Every structure is written in C-alpha cells, then in structure tokens.
Amino acid sequence: MDILQLTLKKQWFDLIASGDKRFEYREYKPHWWSRLLGKGGIRNYDEVRFINGYGKDRPFIRIEFNGAAIVEGKYCSPENNEPLDHDQKYFVISLGEILETGNV
Numbered sequence: 001m002d003i004l005q006l007t008l009k010k011q012w013f014d015l016i017a018s019g020d021k022r023f024e025y026r027e028y029k030p031h032w033w034s035r036l037l038g039k040g041g042i043r044n045y046d047e048v049r050f051i052n053g054y055g056k057d058r059p060f061i062r063i064e065f066n067g068a069a070i071v072e073g074k075y076c077s078p079e080n081n082e083p084l085d086h087d088q089k090y091f092v093i094s095l096g097e098i099l100e101t102g103n104v
Contacts, residue, residue: 004035004045004065004093013052016095017061017104024048028070028089036091042068047099059103064096 006024008016015021026032036043045065052059072089 001046002044003047003049004043005049005051007051007053010052013050013059013061016050016063017059017098017101019098022095024050024093024095026091026093028091032091036068036093042070048093048095057103059101061101061104062099064099066094066096068093 008024012021012024016024026036044067048063048065050061050063069092070089071092072087074087
C-alpha cells in the first residue's frame with residue numbers, strides 16, 4: 001500500500017477531520033516534487049495519512065487519495081489565508097472519504 005504521509009497544524013487537521021476541507025495544497029518546490037511526481041507525472045497513492053504534531057499518541061486521519069494536480073494561480077498562504085499578489089504553481093491534493101481517525 002502506497003501512503004502519502006503529511007503533517008498538519010491543528011487548524012487544518014481539524015478542518016479535514018470535520019470534512020470541511022477536501023483539498024490540501026503544497027508549494028511547487030523540489031521537496032514536494034520528489035514526493036508527488038513520478039516518471040509518468042503525478043504519483044498515485046492509495047491513501048493520505050495526516051498527522052497532527054509529533055509523539056507516540058498524536059492524532060491521525062487516514063483518507064482516500066483522489067489524485068493530485070499542478071495548478072497555477074493565486075495561491076493562498078496557509079499562515080494568514082491571504083492570496084499572493086502573483087500567480088504561482090502549486091500542488092492540489094484531492095481528498096476522498098475518511099477511512100479512519102485515531103487519537104482525535
């Protein structure tokens with residue numbers, strides 16, 4: 001099983017856990033290229049595992065991976081939810097059904 005594991009701040013973790021946030025955004029930078037791109041384009045994962053924080057009993061969510069895309073536009077900064085003043089490439093990860101939650 002191919003799992004994409006991502007760490008989130010509590011604010012974003014809670015929105016995904018509630019079902020209100022159906023997409024996750026990542027910058028178009030070398031670190032994410034290596035995790036999201038393969039030889040034939042976007043990698044196909046079986047699921048995304050979101051974790052909140054660090055430690056043995058940290059909360060987690062397992063959720064279906066419904067694909068990803070590279071998009072260009074005005075990306076909103078996750079820190080302050082303000083759009084950038086210029087177009088930028090970024091990854092959009094589409095999230096499916098929640099499979100499991102733990103330690104929430």
